[in-house]
Amino acid sequence: MSTTDVPEPDSPGLVWRPLGEADLPRWHALTQAVEAADRPAERYTEDDLRDELLAGSWKDPAHRSLAAEDEAGRLVAFGLVDVRPGDVSTVRAFLWGGVHPEHRGRGLGRQLLAWQCAVGRQLIAAAPGSAPGELVLHSDEKLADRTALARAAGFEVRRYHLVMRRLLTGEGATPLPQVPVPDGLRVLPWSAELDEQVRLAHNEAFADHRGSEPRTREDWQRWVSGHRDARTDWSFVALVDDPSSPPQVAGYTIAFAFEQDWVDGLKEGWTGLLGTRRAHRRRGVGAALLAASLQAFARDGMDAAGLDVDRENPSGALGLYERLGYAPHQVEVVWGSAVPR
Structure with missing residues (x-):
């Protein structure tokens, strides 16, 4: 265009x-x-x-x-x-x-x-x-x-995004959560072989999220899994534990290290995407995946963990993050102006 x-x-x-x-x-x-x-x-x-x-x-x-x-x-x-x-x-x-x-x-x-x-x-x-x-x-x-x-x-306000942070070291840090993996699932490190399935799972998981649209393969590989700041060693996939069938993605998390954002002296692991397919929601999949990333951040010496979330997210994501120790750090406004066609 x-x-x-x-x-x-x-x-x-x-x-x-x-x-x-x-x-x-x-x-x-x-x-x-x-x-x-x-x-x-x-x-x-x-x-x-x-x-x-x-x-x-x-x-x-x-x-x-x-x-x-x-x-x-x-x-x-x-x-x-x-x-x-x-x-x-x-x-x-x-x-x-x-x-x-x-x-x-x-x-x-x-x-x-x-x-x-x-x-x-x-x-x-x-x-x-x-x-x-x-x-x-x-x-x-x-x-x-x-x-x-x-x-x-x-423009009108469409939604508010909370930029949230959880301290991993120093004053105010709390012990990392121990979250069990839900029955029938296994959590594995991200792998290139699963990347396309994770993209498709993401498009399904976010189909009912406000302001979200499907990601094409090019967009996904440039801005998510193939991004220079992506940390696939901090990223995880929840699979249905059924060795007799092809791998089925139940949930995923993709993490990043945006060193240019570490301006306040804290090294931060950033959760860019966290999603659960509809059939597996309300089972603790997101909590298990995020806990795995928190462990990886801490293992590699990060001082904090960060993410952002729609303040009115209907999936209950905000409550999940708060239970895992995240607190609001900044607020971003998303503005929109409709264009009829």
């Missing part, structure tokens, strides 16, 4: 243009300045930015990215629009961007978001099928300026 030209913002002293690979060092410097001011839970390396811009056959930076460059050649604002293939019930256009703290208050964020919304609507209109569309953006709850910007652009 591509777009027709959307008019770029007009800002005195700035040139607006798409991002390219040659911009990565300057773009990274800009994101670091934004992160230093806003203190988000998620930080970006230069390789992360390259992935955001280029990783994926559907990426089209010439039409889906925009940056503002000042007269000295510094990047002072950026925005990306990402519509991933594979969305079924809702075609989502993810909007991500930022403005250098020294250039805020000039209307750059408002202009940039207007451009992103226009591109997002075009991409949604061009997507196959007739499913409704949604513009999506995320912000930290504590950032009042981002809240005001989203509301002024017509």
